[in-house]
Amino acid sequence: MDLPAIPKQGISRAEVLERMRGLQEQDVRWKENRAFSLVFHQSDEHTEFLKQAHNLFFEGNGLNPMAFASLRTFEHEVVRMAASMLHGDAETVGTMTSGGTESILLAVRTYRDRARKLMPWIRQPNMIVPASAHVAFDKAGKYFDVEMIHAPLADDFRVDVKALARLITSDTIAIAGSAPNYPSGMVDPIEELAALAERRNIGMHVDACIGGFLLPWAERLNAPIPAWDFRVPGVTSISADLHKYGYAAKGASTILYRSMDYLRHQFFVYVDWPGGVFASPSLPGTRPGGSIAAAWAALMAMGEDGYLRNAETVLRTARRFMDGINAIPGLRVLGNPPASVFAYTTTEPGLNCYAIADRMAEQGWHIDRQQRPPSIHLMINPGHAEIADRYLEDLRASVAYVRAHPGAEWSGSAPAYGLMANAPLRKLVGKNVLAIMEQMYSAAGEAPHLDAKSGGGVPGPVLQLMKLKSRLGDLLRWRRRR
Template sequence: MQLPRHGQSHDQVLAALSAFRARDADWKSGRTFSLVYYGGEELLCLLRDAFWMYFSENALNPQAFPSLRRFETEVLAMVADLLGHPEAAGTMTSGGTESILMAVKTARDWARVHRPQATEPEMLLPATAHPAFHKAAHYFGVRAVLVPPGADFRTDAAAARALLNDQTILVVGSAPSYPQGVIDPITDLAALAQEHGILCHVDACLGGMLLPFLRKLGEPLPPFDFAIPGVTSMSCDLHKYGYAAKGASVILYRDRALRQFQFVAYSDWSGGLYGSPSAAGTRPGGPIAAAWAVLHYLGEEGYLRMAKATI
């Protein structure tokens, strides 16, 4: 296909888009688990309005758009509080994969300073963990050492211990894992990491906006968040059970000193100082504004209601 020579009208273009959708999945009928998290028409309208209001804004420069910086800071604070550590520091990202990429990149750069003997860094990765960790391993030169699950599909912490060596910089657990929806023994995995002075990441991309509410509803859940001392970072997607618009996730670190390893700044560019917190350059304002909007729209009561319906 080539760029059309002549432009078409607004109506023509939209009619074509609409026609092409005919064979797409009918997500409003509830048959697209994990692709679309549909929270109902009213919620969708709110997301559209908030997203549209910030459709053109760019969070790359927080000085130009202090409102977006405020939304991001407040979203991070709310999620940090839900995940058991209000002081956690983080950034919003475009999704679970970017959050995971950042966690692994941060661990690698942290280890260059704090584990210099790890010249060929490894992470202990549950075999059930999301493939984004393999992408991160590939991008950042960290070897993924697979930890097998037990009969209940939860990662075998004893097997993790046996695989740990002086090159290990990071232990990963999922809360829950995508394939089986079970929560890894985070307490044991984090204790192992802490014992060896290395990092522990909990992937709560799927569960971060669901488990805290299920716990409040009285579901018996094992510990999985920053309340466990050895957990040093967590990923949590807002565009899953946070019911936000797509392109919204959170990566959180136990403290700012650790988050520092995520940032990249370049000061010798002829274009001036360039700093960026995550993998993206341009950061669309829409997902940030819509995430802030849905957290305020639903509130704790709304998320409890959604969690109850979901489980």
């Protein structure tokens, strides 16, 4: 196989850019507001401004705050602004990170190392998190050898606090709640969780990666937001993403702690390296200056008035979607989410959620399918105000289609999604997904490096995934016939 190598002679920059634009055409159509995740777009003007701020510090490196005092100032001020928005005080401290996952990884590691110091009798630390907590907690558990125990949810899709309390052991170093969680958009009962953490003298992390830069404004707009930030005694840390509803450039989040008592355990210092004494506040070495600078610029330019205006549009639009969906017979929004994130499922036995998802996808919508229960996920941004009616119209038509075609759940990708959500097959699915990743990252380079001019073909890993889906579909049809 002809492996791509660095071209012997550099290609003209114009041609390189042209090829890149060609590849970009295969990406999700977020500019048409047809996607509900991955991109947080405030406005074209705001994006142009972020690019300028990013460019100014494009080559800056936050690794060394002495060399880049500007970046240190930005980080310090971003953390102070976030702390004040989340009702911290002079004791509240934190750092910027590259995103929500890094913020959560750091929080878990911080609680582990703090416990090692203060509770050395704990041999196998664990954390109790809601079953709806972001998967970054499980990643952190795996990376840092902290057992992640999932607490069940109550009927309203918030964590069941009593059930969570029963899972706490003498090895528990912290618990967590979300504000809001990703799968249903519900805010966990943070006050009750934090009171429990205080009673047990353990840490309490609030994952506000989604809500950190939205819920404070929603509260000011009188949305029914339960208390969740540093005003709640017992909350010891919060993750809040700048690159989501903070409308910063990608690669920016914050991890905040109630005091230096916690943050000091996040720092890494090594004095014996031949390269010199090394100190680092977060996971990476090199820290891209552009995303630190653009985050500061976003906060300064948006201001409270900008965030409030934005939140008003987002909340109003989300309500329009949720009311519209609940008004369609056979569909129901999960729980009663207070802000911008939610999911809906079907309420009639014959009405298959994944078949509806397929119909919506055929009409050009980028659909995020979920499991437990089967549902369709949405995260609202200002641009979605323009397409709400169109979406609801297409959704009504999709539901009508699936109802009129009882076999619809046996065609398209619906059977495969149904089967992937099926508990006994989870091991098989996991193994196949790992195999696909190995292929995607193998030396043969099955990454989707399509030649923009020829149009390329279906990349290997995608083909594999399609085969897996079709194999699962066959299996399902076989089981149905029997």
